[in-house]
Amino acid sequence: MKNSLIIALDFANKNEVSNFLKAFENEKLFLKVGMELFYQEGPSIIHDLKEQGHKIFLDLKLHDIPNTVKSAMKGLARLNCDLVNVHAAGGFEMMESALEGLEAGTLAGNKRPACIAVTQLTSTSEEQMKNEQLIQVPLEESVLHYAALASKAKLDGVVCSTFEARSIHQSLGSSFLTVAPGIRLETDNAQDQKRVATPEYAKSEGVSAIVVGRSITQSDQPLEKYLLFKHCWEGVLS
Template sequence: MPLIVALDFPNKQEVERFLYHFGEERLYVKVGMELFYKEGPSIIADLKEKGHDVFLDLKLHDIPNTVKSAMRSLADLGVDMVNVHAAGGIAMMKAALEGLQEGTQGKKRPLCIAVTQLTSTSEEMMNRELWIEKSLIDTVSHYAKLAKESGLDGVVCSTLEVPMLKEHCGQDFVTVTPGIRMLSDDTQDQVRVATPARARELGSDYIVVGRSITKAEYPYQAYQMVKQEWEGQRV
């Protein structure tokens, strides 16, 4: 049950300052747009050299050929997980997988998952601003089914949607759930959130935790608390 730590930092120096607290412990980390666009592929090489697993969270969404070419390049970095937007459609998602296969050159390819709806998206916003008239839960379910049909490994989703997605797409369909907060934390810009314990109860395969750990006064201790709750060692 992997716990992914979101390295939502503006540069390599702050990443190194954060990771210093963990000594030789190997983590599963998420590198998003802010850090990757600042530091480029070298930040991935540094993290892999230190033994960390990496979820490269760039949420690709473009025409199929462009996504295929981009994934071919990303696969060469040796990351463990990548993602696309399910809204790009089946042809784009299939192209992403083709690019990953070509980029790994026979090695194990990274997991490829799709974003259904961001955890900052509410149903009211989706209806009013995106002009998607279906319910949020129906939209997430539909996008997840498209991802499965495309051959993707799973989706990024809210913990609250995990039971429904497991029922519709199968128990082996991977669910990666951000929006994880301890009870004492501010939810800030996220809407569909849950605690690590609740995520475990609902059947999440991976949880992504950022501020509860990265903004803590003692990051290593915060990490251990989240990990213990996620693994069912404390309530």
């Protein structure tokens, strides 16, 4: 999980995913399946990608009452994903219940999916957080608070921006995962992301894993763009 480069499959259906993956031939990838794709294709898209040997981050950001999240996670655990998530704003009891559901639903002989909590979206600015969520502390303080709550609930880590990762690791330890979206090359368009960073900067701040979407998926040469990100992130070309 650590040092992973995760590609966000920002596609509407299975055909678009298949066309995208043709460029990668036998490359084994870490892929993020989000709400858009999962709600259209359902569990079958997970089964297909796992059969191809890819790792999966199922990014559904569950946020509901504890019992509902527990039951949902029990079902999702059977998909044998590598990583799933919830919204930290759902609270301690909900996050604790999510983990209970995952443990109960994981099939014998399989490893429980890692579970992380979304703190503040990388598309959210401090001004938006204060004006729309009515959270008046600095954004970093909000993220650190949610991360501490997730750690208390025994989750494996959080989704955060690159800019909070160092403080999270200083407070909660290096084994606590920090998964950072909003990763762009200096030449890329930030689009709807607010708190963006380069893969090199994410590495320097101790980020555990980065998520890259449209910079790769919308590229005319996705394999070449992926390898460039991989080089910037890992310092090696495959």
